[in-house]
Amino acid sequence: MATESPENGKTALVTGASSGIGAELIRKIASDGYDIVLTARREDRLNELSRELEDRYGVSTTVIPKDLSEPDAPVELFESVREAGFQVHTLVNNAGFPVYGRFDETPLEDELAMMQVNMAGLTHLTKLYIQPMVERGDGAILNSASLAAFSAVPRIAVYAATKAYILSFSEALAHEFKDEGIQVTALCPGAVGTEFYEKGNIDESQVSEGSMNDPASVAEAGWEGLKAGDRVVRPATKTKFLSRLPRILPRKMMTSMVAGVFKPKQE
Numbered sequence: 458m459a460t461e462s463p464e465n466g467k468t469a470l471v472t473g474a475s476s477g478i479g480a481e482l483i484r485k486i487a488s489d490g491y492d493i494v495l496t497a498r499r500e501d502r503l504n505e506l507s508r509e510l511e512d513r514y515g516v517s518t519t520v521i522p523k524d525l526s527e528p529d530a531p532v533e534l535f536e537s538v539r540e541a542g543f544q545v546h547t548l549v550n551n552a553g554f555p556v557y558g559r560f561d562e563t564p565l566e567d568e569l570a571m572m573q574v575n576m577a578g579l580t581h582l583t584k585l586y587i588q589p590m591v592e593r594g595d596g597a598i599l600n601s602a603s604l605a606a607f608s609a610v611p612r613i614a615v616y617a618a619t620k621a622y623i624l625s626f627s628e629a630l631a632h633e634f635k636d637e638g639i640q641v642t643a644l645c646p647g648a649v650g651t652e653f654y655e656k657g658n659i660d661e662s663q664v665s666e667g668s669m670n671d672p673a674s675v676a677e678a679g680w681e682g683l684k685a686g687d688r689v690v691r692p693a694t695k696t697k698f699l700s701r702l703p704r705i706l707p708r709k710m711m712t713s714m715v716a717g718v719f720k721p722k723q724e
Contacts, residue, residue, distance in 0.1 A: 465490040470538060470545045472525060472582070473552030475502040478601065478646070481676035482549055483510060492517040494538055494545070497552065498524050519543065525552050526570040531581035547597040547683075548586045550579040555616040568615045575619035580626065587630070587639070594638040599683045600627045604647040604691070611716040624689070631688040644679035644690045646670055
């Protein structure tokens with residue numbers, strides 16, 4: 458039986474919605490009465506989440522599976538959403554993945570695909586949706602960045618660089634559209650208990666005990682921060698502290714310090 462949810466007539470499009478922070482974000486957004494368009498690669502998982510949202514929150518959901526590592530996927534997604542009759546009020550660019558390892562040993566094709574998802578796809582979708590938002594004078598964009606956006610990070614060099622792009626891009630747009638009725642927020646969590654570490658040969662023991670954030674609390678901080686008009690959201694006190702260190706420490710020292718977090722597991 459569906460629980461009562463305050464219908465607000467708004468729709469949110471969430472990429473990377475099938476697990477982790479993305480799955481928790483759609484729950485938070487649906488609890489506020491938004492209809493949800495879910496997209497990711499795993500259609501079976503999206504369908505499962507779609508049923509959960511409709512049963513629990515009484516909202517309308519639509520599943521549109523897309524692989525955003527494909528250059529044409531943003532336009533295809535935009536057209537599919539439009540053909541389904543949705544006017545997207547809130548765009549949540551959460552899709553993304555990491556590539557681990559020393560740069561000379563990591564597969565170039567994986568890094569190019571990651572750059573396509575983390576940067577090009579995010580930028581393309583934002584370009585497509587910002588224009589109708591400006592025309593309406595209303596809209597919101599939440600971009601998933603990372604604590605890694607604040608410093609160079611050895612062994613995830615390209616990943617950290619993509620997150621730095623997202624942070625810079627988001628802050629610039631927040632300023633450009635501050636008088637247009639459009640809120641832009643970058644969500645910058647630290648270590649999160651998702652599939653992030655499982656996808657690479659990374660030793661989780663390097664992350665301090667108790668510092669791993671759960672996806673639900675990160676999603677709540679991001680969503681509430683967007684609603685509050687925050688340009689950058691750094692969930693947890695430790696994340697806020699660590700994000701400020703690059704302004705204090707010499708860059709070389711900072712890079713050496715964070716390098717220890719992403720050591721490969723010992724066989």
